[in-house]
Amino acid sequence: MAASVLFDAPGPATRARHRTYGIATVVGLLALLGWVVWRFNETGQFEYAKWEPFLTPRYIQAILVDGLLVTLQMAASAILGAVVFGLVFGVGKLSDHAIVRWPCWLVVEFFRAVPVILLIVFVFYSVVSGMDELSRRTYWAVVIALTLYNGAVLAEVFRAGVNAVPRGQAEAAYAVGMRKYQVMTLILLPQAVKIMIPAIISQMVVALKDTSLGYVVAGLGLTRVAKAIYPQFANHVPTIIVIAAIYIVVNLLLTLVATWAQKRLVGERKVLEVGMVGEAKVGGSAPFYKGDTGGGPA
């Protein structure tokens, strides 16, 4: 803690005091944990029958194939779509022509402000209502809704990425006689994409977590597997713990990959961070700030 703004390096007396606090905390946390374990035991959450499904090969396979794989598939399709959507509207927002810029701005702001659940419900009942198979309807409702939302976020990331390329790059390109689209496709885009990749991976954490919102229609992937397991075995607590643990592990892995990509591709510079919805954008400078790669809210 020597380099903290908040505290001086502690002296011997303070260190002793901190040790006391530390021990008190450990005791408190152990007591809390003990109480939770005791309640779990009292209510029979540790019974083998309740955990058995997670040790049975058939169920493990169901969780991994029908659950995790489908969830990852939905998240990956949504991010792929979102990258395309983000490219189109991000470039649109950077356009010199107001007639292109304004509609793009409107679309991006709208889809960033509307909750994903609303989008899922709307797409499920209106856009893909013609599909006869329920799981396909759910799949596309989730993927389309997530594409729109994450695409709008990525449009902002993309815009920030292009703006983060040093101005001199574009100026030099114009100076050697390139045209506007050449400057964009040959100079700005390749560099912006490099800066964007960590942000895109982080956004995958958001998309992956949001696939669980498909619960509002029929549920697909891990949430549907959970929905199928707990009524059968009356093991709500173990199921929720196991499924949540899978999400957490996958998300932490994605965060690790994003951090690695940040170090590899961008270096010490801060992760691209986009402003909130409806924020007044002052000037054209890139909004860098100390964010972390753990994935946004939602």
Added chain:
Amino acid sequence: MLDSPDLYVKAFGYTVFLFLVSGVLSVVLGTVLVAMRVGPVSVLSRAATAYVTVVRNTPLVMIFLFFQLGAPKVFQTLRFSWVDIHIGPYDFTAFFSAAVVALTLYTSCFVCESLRAGINAVPLGQAEAARAIGLPFGGVMTQVVLPQAFRASVPPLASTLIALLKNTSVAGVFGVIEAAAQMKSFTNDFASERTGIFIMFALGYVVLVEIVSAVAIYFERRWRIA
């Protein structure tokens, strides 16, 4: 749909109540968490870090599921059967309480991260300079470090609260008849007006989001150092 504007207003009323109650609680819990995280006691700091890492990587739906299906089976108090408040047309019952708890536990992690970003934005030299002119610890904190940290925290905190506002829609899946749930029920009942219904509810959220961000921009401007 057009015959029942009161249902529309009431649904957004629940959304606003959920937002306000869990917003205030999240800021309080988030402040406690950030105090633990940046504090000098390493055990506290590690515990808070572990909590934040685990909860922010869990989907909100799973946290809601835990408080609606899991926790009541294990902990008597988490059934929230003791909450039964009625104000006007609004009923605050077990569903509402469980939603507030889930939203608060989830959002406080992001509040913690936002506040931490604000504290990290204060350069170390500021505190060193404050100590150099002889300010005691209390003076360093209240006059130099925290005012700057709060100011820098406004934009990320506003983003977090806007996310919370949108996340209240998850409560609709778990028994609170707020805007998202009301929209789903309208969507079922009035099949021919689905697009209109969606746009009506989407605009409701857009208006609320704009109000929150307008308040944030006001404070950001007001607290900006010229």
